[in-house]
Amino acid sequence: MISFIILSHTATCDPGFSLNDLCGGAGRMDLLARTIQASLCISHGIRKDVTCYLVMSNDPRGRIIRCTGQELRRFNPDERSTAALIKKALAVPAGSLFRETSPGIAIRVGGLAELLHDLMEGKDKEKRKIAILDENGDDIRESEDMLCDLYVLSDHQNITEKEIATLNAYQPVRLSLGPTVLHADHAIVLLHNERDRRIRYNSQVTMHKAQ
Amino acid sequence: MISFIILSHTATCDPGFSLNDLCGGAGRMDLLARTIQASLCISHGIRKDVTCYLVMSNDPRGRIIRCTGQELRRFNPDERSTAALIKKALAVPAGSLFRETSPGIAIRVGGLAELLHDLMEGKDKEKRKIAILDENGDDIRESEDMLCDLYVLSDHQNITEKEIATLNAYQPVRLSLGPTVLHADHAIVLLHNERDRRIRYNSQVTMHKAQ
Numbered sequence: 001m002i003s004f005i006i007l008s009h010t011a012t013c014d015p016g017f018s019l020n021d022l023c024g025g026a027g028r029m030d031l032l033a034r035t036i037q038a039s040l041c042i043s044h045g046i047r048k049d050v051t052c053y054l055v056m057s058n059d060p061r062g063r064i065i066r067c068t069g070q071e072l073r074r075f076n077p078d079e080r081s082t083a084a085l086i087k088k089a090l091a092v093p094a095g096s097l098f099r100e101t102s103p104g105i106a107i108r109v110g111g112l113a114e115l116l117h118d119l120m121e122g123k124d125k126e127k128r129k130i131a132i133l134d135e136n137g138d139d140i141r142e143s144e145d146m147l148c149d150l151y152v153l154s155d156h157q158n159i160t161e162k163e164i165a166t167l168n169a170y171q172p173v174r175l176s177l178g179p180t181v182l183h184a185d186h187a188i189v190l191l192h193n194e195r196d197r198r199i200r201y202n203s204q205v206t207m208h209k210a211q
Numbered sequence: 212m213i214s215f216i217i218l219s220h221t222a223t224c225d226p227g228f229s230l231n232d233l234c235g236g237a238g239r240m241d242l243l244a245r246t247i248q249a250s251l252c253i254s255h256g257i258r259k260d261v262t263c264y265l266v267m268s269n270d271p272r273g274r275i276i277r278c279t280g281q282e283l284r285r286f287n288p289d290e291r292s293t294a295a296l297i298k299k300a301l302a303v304p305a306g307s308l309f310r311e312t313s314p315g316i317a318i319r320v321g322g323l324a325e326l327l328h329d330l331m332e333g334k335d336k337e338k339r340k341i342a343i344l345d346e347n348g349d350d351i352r353e354s355e356d357m358l359c360d361l362y363v364l365s366d367h368q369n370i371t372e373k374e375i376a377t378l379n380a381y382q383p384v385r386l387s388l389g390p391t392v393l394h395a396d397h398a399i400v401l402l403h404n405e406r407d408r409r410i411r412y413n414s415q416v417t418m419h420k421a422q
Contacts, residue, residue, distance in 0.1 A: 042392060
């Protein structure tokens with residue numbers, strides 16, 4: 001089981017946003033929808049072993065939306081229907097524990113620190129590894145540590161100093177994806193492909209196949 | 212300059228489709244919009260050296276929509292606004308030559324055979340190379356021929372026998388992307404990443420870096 005965490009800085013936490021203006025009025029909700037799709041969808045199927053978290057900080061209390069591949073039902077990959085699930089989740093009164101709002105979708109209040117605390121700490125979680133993207137990090141094709149449990153990505157804005165400080169407490173692996181800076185959803189596609197290759201082809205074979 | 216050609220089998224050629232039902236009523240127009248986005252968009256920018264063609268065969272006369280990175284203006288990456296540009300193009304009476312319908316977007320009638328004839332034939336085009344995706348093809352990371360001029364991908368349906376026959380006349384390179392079958396937009400992300408690495412890092416260095 002792996003997780004993708006998307007740090008959203010601008011998407012509204014108000015469920016009144018219009019599904020007709022995801023890119024503008026909803027604060028780049030289109031990008032968040034695509035990150036869910038990239039995390040969970042393959043051709044004619046869902047990655048059952050993936051959970052995607054949206055950490056939405058455009059509200060003092062914050063919201064975390066959880067999308068669990070194993071539990072999603074009748075999920076379409078288009079932006080509008082995905083955004084409709086987010087809208088439905090945001091309309092539910094949220095507390096400090098996750099509450100399911102549709103099959104596979106749940107919401108709670110909170111931010112990155114609370115989420116990482118839940119996911120990374122505790123006796124059985126001591127060996128969990130976390131990765132962040134960094135243009136100066138190790139190339140994913142070469143890194144010996146790219147198979148992590150959590151991958152943290154930012155939306156169209158840079159990750160903040162405060163978020164970096166929170167993440168640094170967990171000694172994240174720093175990964176780079178190639179020479180071009182990409183949208184977060186496209187970055188997830190590249191992470192998945194490298195993981196798929198290492199897991200399915202066997203790590204050593206893949207890394208040295210080109211010799 | 213490179214081109215992506217997306218073979219669309221189900222998307223409507225009727226401009227009356229609803230922007231609120233891209234995935235259903237419009238015949239997976241959401242996927243076409245995302246293939247344009249994956250072909251042309253990088254973080255905070257457009258790939259100026261890319262042209263994306265949608266070959267829409269869900270109509271006896273067929274339509275080809277051309278999106279030219281170099282000429283696009285005020286382009287947002289979300290599905291709805293991209294689909295709105297497609298809708299606008301489909302509403303224009305189309306002939307056998309491309310006609311611009313908005314900056315960087317043009318439409319003509321025709322199908323794959325006509326498009327390939329225009330792009331691949333003629334005195335100055337003799338050396339153009341074309342690639343198609345094939346699960347049994349050469350791995351893009353290993354192929355010595357992956358840097359092609361045209362890449363042809365299919366929508367959510369398999370490429371047809373007739374399309375394969377048309378493509379075979381141009382002796383396409385057959386490329387595979389990894390162990391998981393992906394959506395067309397995600398396939399484009401992987402093709403771009405491999406191209407970016409070879410062009411920017413230098414092909415030989417990239418291919419053998421892991422030794």
